[in-house]
Amino acid sequence: MFRSPTIIGYLTIVRKEVLRVFRIWMQTLLPSVITMGLYFAIFGTFIGSQLPPTHGFSYIQFIVPGLVMMAVITNAYTNVVSTFFGAKMQRYLEELLVSPLPNWVIVAGFVTGGVVRALIVAVLVLGVSLFFTHLVIFNLLVIFGAVLLTSILFSIAGLLNGIYAKTFDAINIVPTFVLTPLTYLGGVFYSIDKLPVFFRYLSLANPILYMVNAFRYGFLGISDVSVGVSFGVMTAFIVALLVLTLYLFGKGAGLKS
Amino acid sequence: MAKIPAIEIGEVKKVYKTGVEALKGVSLTVPAGEFMALLGPNGAGKSTLIGILSGLVNKTSGTISVNGVSIDVDHDKAKSFIGVVPQEFNFNWFEKVIDIVVNQAGYYGIPRKEALPRAEQLLKDLELWDKRFTASNQLSGGMKRRLMIARALIHEPKVLLLDEPTAGVDVELRRSMWTFLRELNNDGTTIILTTHYLEEAEQLCRRVAIIDQGAIIREGTVKDLLTNLSGVTLLVDTVEPIRQAELQLLRGYPIKKHDETTLEVRLQHGDTANDVLRKISSIGLGIVNIRNSGSRLEEVFLELTKK
Structure with a gap:
């Protein structure tokens, strides 16, 4: 079967990235399964059983989509930032930079690696959730669309962090001080309807709120924000970050002298 | 074409x-x-x-x-x-x-x-x-x-x-x-x-x-x-240690002592080594080895890049 050189190059990067995810599965797949299992047990079952239903669903049913999304965001981001920054620091990114592969193919290869890991983790975490509750599926297309766009978005964001990062500290700052707080405040554990008006409006400025709610809508058919707006926000962020990433690649910022 | x-x-x-x-x-x-x-x-x-x-x-x-x-x-x-x-x-x-x-x-x-x-x-x-x-x-x-x-x-x-x-x-x-x-x-x-x-x-x-x-x-x-090299430097190893008296006899030739048993001969572009080597032999110094001081390209390099 004939494949164009560009496709072969892309598949080579993807193959390498995906093999890495499976080779070091204890670092890439297992941690989220354990962490989210603990969230399901402690917040969902022990504490959640004492809470009233949210929008007509038990608390654990309410938080499962948000926690899956939290795992997706973290895994997509950290996968790309760590593999890209590692390649930059050990200088084997040069293998790609000297090759005739167009920049967009290199970006697509790394992003696909992050998306694949995020989707695998999503399936695993959903699997774990079945030990604690049963899954309700409202709209499969919305579920798949939301998880795919979110993983693409945060894979690109991880790549951007990798481009700018000069030290190992720099790849931990964004996940610790930006991603984690935004995810916790993004409606994973609560509906923003329960918040005072000021904080409800403030929450609308958090992009992760839209992703969590779109994903939750796919399962439960409930959302704090319009699902159409959520998909619009995700698409807009993807386009903006992608344009910026390709611009930086073209300039060689953080990659070339 | x-x-x-x-x-x-x-x-x-x-x-x-x-x-x-x-x-x-x-x-x-x-x-x-x-x-x-x-x-x-x-x-x-x-x-x-x-x-x-x-x-x-x-x-x-x-x-x-x-x-x-x-x-x-x-x-x-x-x-x-x-x-x-x-x-x-x-x-x-x-x-x-x-x-x-x-x-x-x-x-x-x-x-x-x-x-x-x-x-x-x-x-x-x-x-x-x-x-x-x-x-x-x-x-x-x-x-x-x-x-x-x-x-x-x-x-x-x-x-x-x-x-x-x-x-x-x-x-x-x-x-x-x-x-x-x-x-x-x-x-x-x-x-x-x-x-x-x-x-x-x-x-x-x-x-x-x-x-x-x-x-x-x-x-x-x-x-x-x-x-086009302007000259080369040869190192001539002698059998016996070189004495001051022998160096006096080599005055007027582009020769200097490199170490106890080695003479450094600087030949300009177009010079032959024959005269110099003949003179060294004539004063009784036995020659065991002749070599370039470095690669010849090194001489070109040093000549061109010297500040």
């Missing part, structure tokens, strides 16, 4: 963000099939030039064509003609030798099925086949250098750029790498190397460009450069 040059560099300048002007308008043409050395002291701009050619450094201005393709018009195509062996090791420490080479083929659009036999041949030629399943961080320094050569050749480039390819490599391995590179050049690959070992350039290359402070100060065939 004239053959398209492998590399054409026109007035290339590079100013780093720090303000350092690494290249001050370098122009150079490397004919296809050439074996050329880029010589220069540390910080002269050699690695910057190799970096620009390989796509790892952005030029500030000027033009570069590889095999007739301008990097400003189609950089990706221009890069497809080039194989790069950098100065520092740049592969994934945990990746296996075979994967490093085969993945690189993939980046150049070569299907895995085609890349595997190519990788096998290259790794056998470079005596790395037994190590194909070894992680790169387990290899010796010499093996790592050979791995970088195998990786650079997997897509059968028309031009091979080598930045200090034999740095830190023992003599035996260096010689075997020279043989490999000579064969590669004989098969038609244009090779450009930077090296600190001037003997290496003299042994391997037909052409030399000497770069200093960001500018090419001399370029030509090795033979021409050596012919």
Whole structure:
């Protein structure tokens, strides 16, 4: 079967990235399964059983989509930032930079690696959730669309962090001080309807709120924000970050002298 | 029709963000099939030039064509003609030798099925086949250098750029790498190397460009450069220690004492050694050995780059 050189190059990067995810599965797949299992047990079952239903669903049913999304965001981001920054620091990114592969193919290869890991983790975490509750599926297309766009978005964001990062500290700052707080405040554990008006409006400025709610809508058919707006926000962020990433690649910022 | 040059560099300048002007308008043409050395002291701009050619450094201005393709018009195509062996090791420490080479083929659009036999041949030629399943961080320094050569050749480039390819490599391995590179050049690959070992350039290359402070100060065939050498320095080893009285007798000749049993003879361009050697013999000093003080190219290099 004939494949164009560009496709072969892309598949080579993807193959390498995906093999890495499976080779070091204890670092890439297992941690989220354990962490989210603990969230399901402690917040969902022990504490959640004492809470009233949210929008007509038990608390654990309410938080499962948000926690899956939290795992997706973290895994997509950290996968790309760590593999890209590692390649930059050990200088084997040069293998790609000297090759005739167009920049967009290199970006697509790394992003696909992050998306694949995020989707695998999503399936695993959903699997774990079945030990604690049963899954309700409202709209499969919305579920798949939301998880795919979110993983693409945060894979690109991880790549951007990798481009700018000069030290190992720099790849931990964004996940610790930006991603984690935004995810916790993004409606994973609560509906923003329960918040005072000021904080409800403030929450609308958090992009992760839209992703969590779109994903939750796919399962439960409930959302704090319009699902159409959520998909619009995700698409807009993807386009903006992608344009910026390709611009930086073209300039060689953080990659070339 | 004239053959398209492998590399054409026109007035290339590079100013780093720090303000350092690494290249001050370098122009150079490397004919296809050439074996050329880029010589220069540390910080002269050699690695910057190799970096620009390989796509790892952005030029500030000027033009570069590889095999007739301008990097400003189609950089990706221009890069497809080039194989790069950098100065520092740049592969994934945990990746296996075979994967490093085969993945690189993939980046150049070569299907895995085609890349595997190519990788096998290259790794056998470079005596790395037994190590194909070894992680790169387990290899010796010499093996790592050979791995970088195998990786650079997997897509059968028309031009091979080598930045200090034999740095830190023992003599035996260096010689075997020279043989490999000579064969590669004989098969038609244009090779450009930077090296600190001037003997290496003299042994391997037909052409030399000497770069200093960001500018090419001399370029030509090795033979021409050596012919125009203003002089050479010979070291003459004597049987017995040299005494002061004997040095007095050698006054008026371009001779000075190098150490207890060695005389240093400086011959100007066009001089023959016969008279000087005859004089040394005539005063009763037995000669056991005559050698160049360094490589002859080294003398050219020092002459041109002396401040």
